[in-house]
Amino acid sequence: MMYNSTMNSDDRPLRREQTELRNGRAAPRVHRWLPFVYGIGLVAVTTLLGLPLRSFIDPTNLVMLYLLAVVLAALWLGRYPAVLVSLVSVLAFDLVFVQPYHTFAVADAQFVLTFIALLSVGLLISTLTAQACEQANAARDQATHTRTLYELSRDLTMVLDPADVARTVMNHIDRVFRGEAVVLLANGRSLEPALDSPGYDLDIDERDAAAWAYRQGQLAGRCTEALSEIKGTYLPLSSTQGVVGVLGLQSVGQASPLTPEQWRLLGAFASLTAQALTRIDLTREARQAQLLRESEKLQAALLNSISHDLRTPLASITGALSSLRDDAAYLDETARMLLVNTAWEQADRLDDFVGNLLDMTRLEAGVRKIQPELCDVQDLVGVALERLGDRLEGRDIVLEVPDTLPPVPMDLPLMAQALVNMLDNALKYAPPGRPITVKAEAAGPELHLAVIDEGPGIPEEDTMRIFDKFYRVQRSAEVPGIGLGLPISKGIVEAHGGCIWAANQAGQGAAFTIVLPILEGTE
Amino acid sequence: MNESGLRVLVVDDERAIRRFLHTSLAANGYAVFEATNGAEALESVVRDRPDVMILDLGLPDMDGTEVTARLREWSRIPIIILSVRDQEDDKIAALDVGADDYLTKPFGVGELMARMRVVLRRIAHPETEPVFATRDLVVDLARRLVRVRDRDVQLTPTEYDLLRVLVIHAGKVLTHQQLLRKVWGLGYERESHLLRVNISNLRQKIERNSTRPEYIITEPGVGYRLRFEV
Numbered sequence: 107m108m109y110n111s112t113m114n115s116d117d118r119p120l121r122r123e124q125t126e127l128r129n130g131r132a133a134p135r136v137h138r139w140l141p142f143v144y145g146i147g148l149v150a151v152t153t154l155l156g157l158p159l160r161s162f163i164d165p166t167n168l169v170m171l172y173l174l175a176v177v178l179a180a181l182w183l184g185r186y187p188a189v190l191v192s193l194v195s196v197l198a199f200d201l202v203f204v205q206p207y208h209t210f211a212v213a214d215a216q217f218v219l220t221f222i223a224l225l226s227v228g229l230l231i232s233t234l235t236a237q238a239c240e241q242a243n244a245a246r247d248q249a250t251h252t253r254t255l256y257e258l259s260r261d262l263t264m265v266l267d268p269a270d271v272a273r274t275v276m277n278h279i280d281r282v283f284r285g286e287a288v289v290l291l292a293n294g295r296s297l298e299p300a301l302d303s304p305g306y307d308l309d310i311d312e313r314d315a316a317a318w319a320y321r322q323g324q325l326a327g328r329c330t331e332a333l334s335e336i337k338g339t340y341l342p343l344s345s346t347q348g349v350v351g352v353l354g355l356q357s358v359g360q361a362s363p364l365t366p367e368q369w370r371l372l373g374a375f376a377s378l379t380a381q382a383l384t385r386i387d388l389t390r391e392a393r394q395a396q397l398l399r400e401s402e403k404l405q406a407a408l409l410n411s412i413s414h415d416l417r418t419p420l421a422s423i424t425g426a427l428s429s430l431r432d433d434a435a436y437l438d439e440t441a442r443m444l445l446v447n448t449a450w451e452q453a454d455r456l457d458d459f460v461g462n463l464l465d466m467t468r469l470e471a472g473v474r475k476i477q478p479e480l481c482d483v484q485d486l487v488g489v490a491l492e493r494l495g496d497r498l499e500g501r502d503i504v505l506e507v508p509d510t511l512p513p514v515p516m517d518l519p520l521m522a523q524a525l526v527n528m529l530d531n532a533l534k535y536a537p538p539g540r541p542i543t544v545k546a547e548a549a550g551p552e553l554h555l556a557v558i559d560e561g562p563g564i565p566e567e568d569t570m571r572i573f574d575k576f577y578r579v580q581r582s583a584e585v586p587g588i589g590l591g592l593p594i595s596k597g598i599v600e601a602h603g604g605c606i607w608a609a610n611q612a613g614q615g616a617a618f619t620i621v622l623p624i625l626e627g628t629e
Numbered sequence: 630m631n632e633s634g635l636r637v638l639v640v641d642d643e644r645a646i647r648r649f650l651h652t653s654l655a656a657n658g659y660a661v662f663e664a665t666n667g668a669e670a671l672e673s674v675v676r677d678r679p680d681v682m683i684l685d686l687g688l689p690d691m692d693g694t695e696v697t698a699r700l701r702e703w704s705r706i707p708i709i710i711l712s713v714r715d716q717e718d719d720k721i722a723a724l725d726v727g728a729d730d731y732l733t734k735p736f737g738v739g740e741l742m743a744r745m746r747v748v749l750r751r752i753a754h755p756e757t758e759p760v761f762a763t764r765d766l767v768v769d770l771a772r773r774l775v776r777v778r779d780r781d782v783q784l785t786p787t788e789y790d791l792l793r794v795l796v797i798h799a800g801k802v803l804t805h806q807q808l809l810r811k812v813w814g815l816g817y818e819r820e821s822h823l824l825r826v827n828i829s830n831l832r833q834k835i836e837r838n839s840t841r842p843e844y845i846i847t848e849p850g851v852g853y854r855l856r857f858e859v
């Protein structure tokens with residue numbers, strides 16, 4: 107719509123060249139008078155061919171040769187050269203074939219009729235033939251136009267990124283219009299190129315024109331009505347969401363001005379580009395909305411978990427302390443120790459919870475970077491067991507960690523935490539008195555480290571979800587702690603390029619396995 | 630358990646921590662001084678002449694590493710750093726500029742007292758005893774002999790040097806860099822695999838179970854410590 111005003115201003119000089127439009131591309135500038143010269147040449151050739159026949163063929167029949175020339179001129183040279191050929195043919199016929207020869211004088215009046223017939227048939231044929239040609243050309247241009255748009259729109263549906271949209275559009279413009287293009291997107295208050303285009307000269311004047319086109323939603327720059335003295339032409343990229351950017355073109359239509367067809371094609375290019383950009387925007391928004399919903403769900407779970415898992419130990423601690431403060435007189439030594447130990451254990455649990463919460467947040471926010479160093483697996487297991495300390499009391503820990511294992515690159519403090527969480531999980535779920543096994547083995551380029559308990563195992567449908575944040579197998583309200591330990595183990599292991607899974611043992615109990623890559627040749 | 634008369638300076642900006650430490654330390658017979666920031670701490674070291682200092686890593690005016698570095702320009706006072714988990718890099722920095730040990734918050738008083746006894750022992754006995762013994766491990770530094778559970782242990786020269794450095798600093802954490810520098814010398818600070826391999830070999834020879842070591846304890850992300858109770 108908005109291209110019309112500009113198009114009209116260029117309309118008049120362009121129309122004459124309309125027949126030159128081939129394949130939707132600006133035709134090389136042809137000398138306008140050349141077809142007319144060819145036309146005259148054609149008449150000359152026809153006359154020379156007819157000359158030897160003049161003595162034994164009736165001149166009225168030789169007119170047919172000129173009619174053939176007119177048809178050929180209309181086909182090859184276009185309408186107006188064909189008209190010229192008709193006129194020149196009449197003159198040449200009179201001069202060469204009608205007696206007296208070599209003069210425009212006509213001896214026999216009947217030839218006047220021949221002249222009129224030759225002229226009118228010549229004009230008619232030239233008009234009809236040229237029209238047919240123009241229609242064929244127009245149809246071909248239309249087909250090219252449609253194919254070009256189809257190709258652009260097909261290529262644009264595949265891209266997922268504004269920079270790729272820009273790249274696609276730039277390629278197509280280069281192919282179709284032989285020019286440089288740039289796609290400018292609104293970035294805060296300024297317009298920035300979605301993709302660097304080294305061949306494009308984007309100086310301050312060009313940027314101003316682009317900004318004007320963006321603000322006004324109208325064409326600006328070369329060959330338009332606004333700011334036309336600069337190098338580039340700027341088309342606003344308008345969609346249902348408003349103007350989303352600007353398409354800039356340079357050295358397009360340099361050789362000859364763009365035809366209305368080409369303007370329409372450019373307009374369609376701009377509109378397809380705008381649609382593609384809008385689609386990407388909307389997709390991104392939808393994805394963000396989805397993420398937001400998920401993070402809201404997670405926050406709700408987090409709040410629930412915090413209110414339960416922070417308050418429960420806190421309640422035990424304040425309860426024990428208040429009893430010690432207020433009832434000191436009635437408490438014997440045993441009761442006092444019991445209260446103190448309760449408070450201590452609960453504080454320990456609280457520290458664990460806060461530590462895990464922080465680990466998770468740091469890992470997810472990318473604050474804590476993995477710093478891998480080669481470590482012995484025995485050392486890893488030792489550190490984890492040391493960290494568990496009192497919690498292992500009375501527990502039989504079976505270690506199957508051979509000292510022949512190769513060292514494994516890992517961030518020891520973090521990986522130890524991953525193992526602590528897995529052991530802690532086994533301690534919570536497996537009945538006391540049953541052993542917990544830590545088993546490590548090298549399997550090709552991988553280390554398999556498993557924590558195996560003899561507890562009730564995991565319900566089959568939970569083996570995946572058990573690593574989800576705040577998910578806890580709802581088996582027993584007696585089991586303390588939240589479903590945060592295993593997800594953190596998973597996060598830590600995955601940050602090391604490994605994986606973790608849970609499976610039930612053939613006999614009874616569950617096995618949690620960490621798989622870590624062993625890098626060969628690092629030592 | 631009375632350390633009678635030893636003076637301790639507690640540097641922490643949290644009132645609750647200072648109060649709890651003051652109470653516990655006083656109950657254990659220490660004379661307690663308090664400072665709430667780095668500047669006060671430096672003043673107090675000059676004025677109150679404490680025997681040992683407990684220093685929080687995160688202070689409002691400067692961090693604990695800087696306090697340690699400034700003190701070490703003129704004082705050998707034993708310094709125990711208080712840190713929280715996940716401050717491994719800060720801990721290493723503080724230890725490398727001369728802090729003697731660290732404790733990760735939250736901690737028990739028992740643990741703090743044990744660490745204090747270890748660092749104070751150095752003041753009381755500046756010379757290492759020629760024969761060191763802890764649990765079933767005996768290291769005769771004069772004769773380069775190592776016995777575990779009444780059996781002689783054959784160590785390579787490097788393993789022995791490593792054990793000797795750990796014994797000299799028994800009970801105190803040594804960072805990877807400190808160990809590499811003391812055992813292998815300058816220029817080896819980045820060769821951490823040397824340390825890992827020798828620690829592993831040493832454990833095979835002196836520990837009952839390398840996975841649950843009694844003597845050589847890994848301080849994850851920081852270094853190693855020879856377990857030792859005063």
